[in-house]
Amino acid sequence: MRNAEFNRESVLRAAMTAFTNKGFSKTSMQDLTKATGLHPGSIYCAFNNKKGLLMAAIEQYQQDKSDKFKQFFTTQDSPLTNLEHYLDYIVNECASCDPTRACLASKSLSELGEHDADVLAVINAHFACWQHNIETVIADAKQANEITSTDTNEQLAQYLIMGIFGLRTFAYTQPQVEKLQPLAKRLLKGLQQ
Amino acid sequence: MRNAEFNRESVLRAAMTAFTNKGFSKTSMQDLTKATGLHPGSIYCAFNNKKGLLMAAIEQYQQDKSDKFKQFFTTQDSPLTNLEHYLDYIVNECASCDPTRACLASKSLSELGEHDADVLAVINAHFACWQHNIETVIADAKQANEITSTDTNEQLAQYLIMGIFGLRTFAYTQPQVEKLQPLAKRLLKGLQQ
DNA sequence: GTTGTTTTTGAATGTTCATTCAAAAATGGT
DNA sequence: ACCATTTTTGAATGAACATTCAAAAACAAC
Numbered sequence: 001m002r003n004a005e006f007n008r009e010s011v012l013r014a015a016m017t018a019f020t021n022k023g024f025s026k027t028s029m030q031d032l033t034k035a036t037g038l039h040p041g042s043i044y045c046a047f048n049n050k051k052g053l054l055m056a057a058i059e060q061y062q063q064d065k066s067d068k069f070k071q072f073f074t075t076q077d078s079p080l081t082n083l084e085h086y087l088d089y090i091v092n093e094c095a096s097c098d099p100t101r102a103c104l105a106s107k108s109l110s111e112l113g114e115h116d117a118d119v120l121a122v123i124n125a126h127f128a129c130w131q132h133n134i135e136t137v138i139a140d141a142k143q144a145n146e147i148t149s150t151d152t153n154e155q156l157a158q159y160l161i162m163g164i165f166g167l168r169t170f171a172y173t174q175p176q177v178e179k180l181q182p183l184a185k186r187l188l189k190g191l192q193q
Numbered sequence: 194m195r196n197a198e199f200n201r202e203s204v205l206r207a208a209m210t211a212f213t214n215k216g217f218s219k220t221s222m223q224d225l226t227k228a229t230g231l232h233p234g235s236i237y238c239a240f241n242n243k244k245g246l247l248m249a250a251i252e253q254y255q256q257d258k259s260d261k262f263k264q265f266f267t268t269q270d271s272p273l274t275n276l277e278h279y280l281d282y283i284v285n286e287c288a289s290c291d292p293t294r295a296c297l298a299s300k301s302l303s304e305l306g307e308h309d310a311d312v313l314a315v316i317n318a319h320f321a322c323w324q325h326n327i328e329t330v331i332a333d334a335k336q337a338n339e340i341t342s343t344d345t346n347e348q349l350a351q352y353l354i355m356g357i358f359g360l361r362t363f364a365y366t367q368p369q370v371e372k373l374q375p376l377a378k379r380l381l382k383g384l385q386q
Numbered sequence: 387g388t389t390g391t392t393t394t395t396g397a398a399t400g401t402t403c404a405t406t407c408a409a410a411a412a413t414g415g416t
Numbered sequence: 417a418c419c420a421t422t423t424t425t426g427a428a429t430g431a432a433c434a435t436t437c438a439a440a441a442a443c444a445a446c
Binding site for chain 1: 302
């Protein structure tokens with residue numbers, strides 16, 4: 001017996017960054033060995049192949065994003081206030097020049113989702129987790145009478161997810177905070193109808 | 194002197210489909226020669242290289258989409274009715290299994306936009322054209338008192354574009370019409386606030 | 387019909403890439 | 417301390433790829 005030397009999480013976060021930067025195809029194994037500090041053989045031993053590393057990275061991404069999400073919604077403020085702060089955070093993320101501002105899941109979905117069922121499954125799991133987290137927040141907001149819509153939590157959560165998808169794509173072409181902010185505000189208002 | 198034998202538009206539409214299917218990186222020159230019917234040398238003679246063919250294809254895409262758009266808004270119905278029909282069309286497109294349901298511009302943006310200024314310029318031109326077309330429609334709708342918002346046409350157009358971006362991405366993961374339809378309706382309602 | 391120019395053809399080129407593998411090193415169990 | 421097992425190492429492999437190029441064919445102009 002012998003345990004792997006490397007730290008799995010930090011390797012996966014390095015891979016996450018690399019994949020988010022260049023996309024799956026354009027990220028070479030050489031890029032990945034450089035980013036993770038692992039030699040090719042180690043990567044293949046631990047993750048099977050390049051695709052396996054991507055899938056593991058997306059799973060880590062899900063975990064990290066879910067943790068971050070919950071940070072925003074375990075405060076003493078009201079659900080809707082938290083949601084505003086969450087959207088502010090996303091707007092600033094979109095407007096930043098940090099290469100990690102892109103969503104690894106959306107990017108991988110666009111690149112591979114239609115042609116690779118394995119990757120699609122991991123991505124769908126991520127979005128299902130996200131949707132579930134949002135549904136919980138919406139339920140809380142309804143209970144607090146901050147949302148009075150008669151639509152299901154599922155529908156409202158999907159609307160918000162759609163909006164954030166759109167915000168992210170929009171920001172690729174026009175990343176100015178002063179343009180993104182009003183879009184986010186209008187999105188939030190849409191929850192109330 | 195000698196004129197090229199091939200029909201430029203149909204070659205570009207074939208390339209469009211190929212690129213939309215697999216993305217830029219995964220579409221090989223072999224794929225492209227098969228799809229277009231041109232030999233490698235001819236492609237390089239006419240478009241410089243693979244990237245040149247992509248850019249020309251995106252320009253053709255802009256033309257085709259703009260034409261299609263205008264079809265929807267040269268009717269005897271009111272602007273807002275036309276807009277509804279337009280969104281219905283997009284919803285059905287998103288829900289279909291046609292590989293061309295993806296947007297070549299968004300897909301290329303996600304894959305190359307951050308790393309290639311040439312491609313980004315062509316994509317930005319496409320979206321600017323689209324935004325301009327939508328602004329015109331919104332101006333018409335305001336004039337017909339179908340939209341009373343005090344926001345600028347630009348802001349409202351950007352909101353709609355963001356929404357359609359989001360709808361498209363959302364449809365990758367949940368392509369059922371019955372889920373997309375309500376999202377589109379809510380999007381339209383958002384124009385009125 | 388001849389000439390000059392351009393396109394077409396498709397095999398050849400050289401690079402880049404994901405993956406493999408066998409040897410070496412490291413570790414946990416006893 | 418020793419064995420069994422696993423990981424690490426990094427050069428080697430073979431396939432896939434974008435691009436080039438020189439010869440051939442097609443055309444327009446006259």
